[in-house]
Amino acid sequence: MSHMPYVKPTIIQHINSLANKHGRGPSRHSLERIDGVSLTELLERFGSPLFVFSERRLRQRVREVRRAFDLRYPKVQFAWSYKTNYLDAICMVMHDEGAWAEVVSEVEYELALRNGVPPTQILFNGPYKPLPALKNALADGSKVHLDHYDELYAAEQIARELGRKVPVTLRLNMDTGVHPRWDRFGFNLDNGEALSAIRRLHAGGHLELEGLHCHVGTFILDPQAYGRAAARLAQLAIDVRRETGVPVRTLDLGGGFASRATLHAQYAPGTDSTPPVDDYAEAIADALLSAGFPPDELPTLLLETGRSMVDESGSLITRVVANKRLANGARSVVIDAGVNVLFTSFWYRHDVLPVVDRGGMLEDTVVYGPLCMNIDVVRPSVLLPPLEIGDALVVRPVGAYNVTQSMQFIRLRPAMIMIGRDGEVDLIRRAEELDDVKRAEHLPARFRKS
Amino acid sequence: MFDNLALSDNGFLFDTRTGSTYSLSSTGTLLLRSLIAGAAPDGLPAVLVDEFELDGRTAAQDVEQFLLRLRDLRLVASDTPPTEAV
Amino acid sequence: MSLTIAVTGLNATDNPAPGVPVIRSIRAGCAAANTDCHIVGLAYDVLDPGNYMADVADDVYLMPFPSQGADVLLTRLEAICTQRPIDVLIPCLDSELSAYLRIQDALRDLGVHLLLPDEAQLKLRSKASFDVLAERLGIPVPKSVVLTDPAKIDTLRETLDFPVMVKGQFYDAYLAHTPLDVRMCFDRLASKWGLPVIVQQFVPGTEFDVACVGDGQGGVMGQVAMRKMQLTDKGKAWGGVTVCDPALDAFVADTVARLKWRGPCEIEVMKAHDDGGLYLIEINPRFPAWIYLSVGAGRNLPWLTVQLALGHTVEPLPPAPAGVLFLRNSVDQICLMDDFQSLTTTGELHKPARPEVLR
Ligand SMILES: Cc1ncc(COP(=O)(O)O)c(C=O)c1O
Numbered sequence: 102m103s104h105m106p107y108v109k110p111t112i113i114q115h116i117n118s119l120a121n122k123h124g125r126g127p128s129r130h131s132l133e134r135i136d137g138v139s140l141t142e143l144l145e146r147f148g149s150p151l152f153v154f155s156e157r158r159l160r161q162r163v164r165e166v167r168r169a170f171d172l173r174y175p176k177v178q179f180a181w182s183y184k185t186n187y188l189d190a191i192c193m194v195m196h197d198e199g200a201w202a203e204v205v206s207e208v209e210y211e212l213a214l215r216n217g218v219p220p221t222q223i224l225f226n227g228p229y230k231p232l233p234a235l236k237n238a239l240a241d242g243s244k245v246h247l248d249h250y251d252e253l254y255a256a257e258q259i260a261r262e263l264g265r266k267v268p269v270t271l272r273l274n275m276d277t278g279v280h281p282r283w284d285r286f287g288f289n290l291d292n293g294e295a296l297s298a299i300r301r302l303h304a305g306g307h308l309e310l311e312g313l314h315c316h317v318g319t320f321i322l323d324p325q326a327y328g329r330a331a332a333r334l335a336q337l338a339i340d341v342r343r344e345t346g347v348p349v350r351t352l353d354l355g356g357g358f359a360s361r362a363t364l365h366a367q368y369a370p371g372t373d374s375t376p377p378v379d380d381y382a383e384a385i386a387d388a389l390l391s392a393g394f395p396p397d398e399l400p401t402l403l404l405e406t407g408r409s410m411v412d413e414s415g416s417l418i419t420r421v422v423a424n425k426r427l428a429n430g431a432r433s434v435v436i437d438a439g440v441n442v443l444f445t446s447f448w449y450r451h452d453v454l455p456v457v458d459r460g461g462m463l464e465d466t467v468v469y470g471p472l473c474m475n476i477d478v479v480r481p482s483v484l485l486p487p488l489e490i491g492d493a494l495v496v497r498p499v500g501a502y503n504v505t506q507s508m509q510f511i512r513l514r515p516a517m518i519m520i521g522r523d524g525e526v527d528l529i530r531r532a533e534e535l536d537d538v539k540r541a542e543h544l545p546a547r548f549r550k551s
Numbered sequence: 552m553f554d555n556l557a558l559s560d561n562g563f564l565f566d567t568r569t570g571s572t573y574s575l576s577s578t579g580t581l582l583l584r585s586l587i588a589g590a591a592p593d594g595l596p597a598v599l600v601d602e603f604e605l606d607g608r609t610a611a612q613d614v615e616q617f618l619l620r621l622r623d624l625r626l627v628a629s630d631t632p633p634t635e636a637v
Numbered sequence: 638m639s640l641t642i643a644v645t646g647l648n649a650t651d652n653p654a655p656g657v658p659v660i661r662s663i664r665a666g667c668a669a670a671n672t673d674c675h676i677v678g679l680a681y682d683v684l685d686p687g688n689y690m691a692d693v694a695d696d697v698y699l700m701p702f703p704s705q706g707a708d709v710l711l712t713r714l715e716a717i718c719t720q721r722p723i724d725v726l727i728p729c730l731d732s733e734l735s736a737y738l739r740i741q742d743a744l745r746d747l748g749v750h751l752l753l754p755d756e757a758q759l760k761l762r763s764k765a766s767f768d769v770l771a772e773r774l775g776i777p778v779p780k781s782v783v784l785t786d787p788a789k790i791d792t793l794r795e796t797l798d799f800p801v802m803v804k805g806q807f808y809d810a811y812l813a814h815t816p817l818d819v820r821m822c823f824d825r826l827a828s829k830w831g832l833p834v835i836v837q838q839f840v841p842g843t844e845f846d847v848a849c850v851g852d853g854q855g856g857v858m859g860q861v862a863m864r865k866m867q868l869t870d871k872g873k874a875w876g877g878v879t880v881c882d883p884a885l886d887a888f889v890a891d892t893v894a895r896l897k898w899r900g901p902c903e904i905e906v907m908k909a910h911d912d913g914g915l916y917l918i919e920i921n922p923r924f925p926a927w928i929y930l931s932v933g934a935g936r937n938l939p940w941l942t943v944q945l946a947l948g949h950t951v952e953p954l955p956p957a958p959a960g961v962l963f964l965r966n967s968v969d970q971i972c973l974m975d976d977f978q979s980l981t982t983t984g985e986l987h988k989p990a991r992p993e994v995l996r
Binding site: 109111115424430462 | 564571572573574575576577578579581582583599603604605613614616617619620621623624626
């Protein structure tokens with residue numbers, strides 16, 4: 102009997118030495134626990150696949166981001182961008198850490214209210230705010246970010262009805278040197294539309310310009326894009342002050358800081374190429390502090406950071422359901438979680454690593470989801486050791502956008518848990534059941550079997 | 552029939568006929584070495600079971616998959632019957 | 638004294654990495670200084686020809702690709718250092734530099750010395766920052782426009798005269814005579830190298846390439862200027878000759894001074910046909926592959942780098958004399974299957990100690 106542990110019999114051909122493209126680097130990784138909690142035990146308890154959120158990690162990150170800004174600028178307020186992840190447990194952590202809410206629909210607005218956020222601490226963005234929602238938000242003192250002229254007219258009408266001047270924020274877009282350009286939201290600053298809108302708003306006499314807002318884009322890797330945006334917002338605010346005599350009280354730089362995920366198109370891993378949050382803070386604070394505001398009129402800096410706050414606190418644990426050789430000899434595995442719950446796979450080169458590495462040769466592997474759809478690819482290529490049916494893998498980071506954009510396509514959505522600060526484990530969303538999905542449907546009587 | 556395969560103990564395989572080179576895991580090396588030494592494919596699961604703490608079914612399945620790989624790579628003739636997984 | 642020096646990038650094909658010529662230069666420097674040296678080659682591919690060349694590396698280690706990140710790189714180097722402590726490491730590939738910058742403090746703790754620019758200098762030399770070079774540092778560069786949006790192509794004529802050079806952010810450049818040409822290049826470059834795409838005023842003239850080493854305080858410790866005589870189909874130098882032009886030397890000294898560049902680099906300069914003006918075209922943050930020419934010209938820049946990295950006081954070298962020629966050749970070398978097997982299976986190759994006479 103050998104003293105060596107058993108590993109799978111494997112043979113790998115050297116194709117243009119590609120089998121060695123990773124050198125003899127120590128590229129073996131596995132992850133048995135998150136915050137000390139065994140992932141194998143979690144799967145046994147809650148089933149597979151399973152979203153796992155770390156409260157510790159989330160709070161650490163929020164504090165790190167907040168600190169970067171607090172150190173550099175005296176008046177900063179974060180608002181949690183709901184669409185990034187609106188699991189109640191996540192939102193409550195964010196609010197507990199002092200964040201307001203940033204919402205982009207009446208649905209999200211309602212969610213924020215239900216989480217106990219006062220209307221005055223809700224920033225309301227988005228190109229479509231149904232009239233009743235717009236009315237409520239303005240009446241209750243939420244910070245409404247007007248997206249276009251029609252919304253401006255509607256807001257004026259509401260102010261007239263309310264019989265008082267109503268503060269609003271204008272959303273702006275501009276060329277900050279990033280691509281793609283988010284120029285479909287708000288008023289354009291480059292072509293003068295923004296300034297005309299402000300003049301028009303002021304002349305109308307019903308609205309008061311409280312703030313300026315600009316969301317540059319998402320996963321922005323260049324902190325200087327924020328420096329440019331902040332400088333231009335600040336300059337506009339100063340011009341407006343001179344022209345109207347009314348100071349702009351808030352400048353909102355939106356969200357968009359990159360998380361440390363790795364994009365498919367990136368060469369270096371996100372852990373190396375994503376700028377530290379201090380760089381973003383530095384660029385924004387520099388621009389604002391050097392803009393020339395009188396000290397007593399320094400505007401409050403609002404930020405709607407989503408992805409960068411929550412992405413790395415989320416992991417997806419999944420099990421291997423099949424090993425398979427493709428027609429060209431390439432190795433693939435099928436796992437029990439697909440792109441219906443891992444929307445970011447289209448964009449991210451997620452870390453995929455075994456919970457337990459039982460040895461054996463690493464081999465380039467395609468990781469497929471379980472959907473009967475050709476696009477269901479979680480990783481087109483990743484080095485993995487031999488895996489057995491039932492072996493668990495970790496996919497990360499998955500904290501941003503996956504939960505909110507997941508759907509019950511072909512398979513239902515899995516359970517989600519949060520590991521608390523003391524290692525306590527709580528179910529924060531149970532696995533979906535067929536009735537959850539079907540409850541909203543109605544079958545006409547004529548189709549019912551008696 | 553394997554006189555074209557130069558297999559070293561560290562799992563490096565050179566096919567003298569095609570010029571291709573391969574890496575094998577320790578168990579892969581053990582199995583291929585057994586084949587080269589004249590073992591019948593049917594006897595391979597037993598080689599694994601003897602050597603490791605392994606149940607017969609896993610051994611049979613792993614051997615079957617390994618032989619299929621060897622066949623894909625044209626290292627064994629495609630008419631070598633794979634062992635039956637039980 | 639005995640030194641262990643590690644050098645990366647042992648690819649020596651028709652688009653070679655500088656690793657092999659850097660090693661040959663260092664060996665020449667050691668021989669001249671009567672210093673024992675042990676060379677560790679850090680290779681990315683089992684089939685890099687430099688792995689197998691006689692009298693190049695004493696040990697070869699396969700490295701994880703820079704795309705795996707700085708942590709993986711550091712772990713690998715730590716493991717290598719426990720076998721063979723490294724005194725000086727010279728990275729030779731653009732793509733490695735930011736990873737090496739990240740881990741250079743940790744490497745210093747291991748006793749590994751590097752001579753690298755800092756992150757800010759590295760960023761400034763990227764093509765997308767060229768206008769910053771011009772505006773902030775006053776270095777003459779061809780007028781350029783950084784494109785992130787193809788819609789801007791139509792307005793290029795307001796700033797630039799055609800023809801123009803259209804460049805990818807990392808590699809590749811095309812000459813374009815019309816906005817339509819630019820449009821085609823834009824799509825090709827953007828899909829290959831991402832955004833931005835840089836459009837530069839084309840300067841008709843003669844190109845000179847200057848290898849140099851900066852001391853990080855604004856001084857040039859040594860420089861060798863070369864004019865290409867023969868090109869590969871990829872436009873790489875396959876033969877060249879050293880030149881000596883005080884105006885060019887002064888231009889390079891001035892550029893290095895303004896950047897406060899630290900470590901090796903290759904500066905590409907265009908001398909305009911019309912008025913003889915000099916323009917900075919590109920800065921590569923590492924030695925060029927033709928760096929062995931510096932040994933021929935009596936200005937061994939890799940050896941100089943080793944000494945600077947070790948913190949030795951050295952006098953700056955005067956610019957190289959003109960008229961030293963190099964022609965590259967290609968040779969089929971016989972390699973041992975055992976060596977190939979060793980690199981493949983263990984990621985390491987250790988050559989037998991070199992006989993005394995060869996040193
Ligand atoms: C207006 C607005 N604010 C904030 C965000 C959050 O962005 P991120 O998650 O990239 O920080 C978004 C996302 O698209 C947004 O549209």
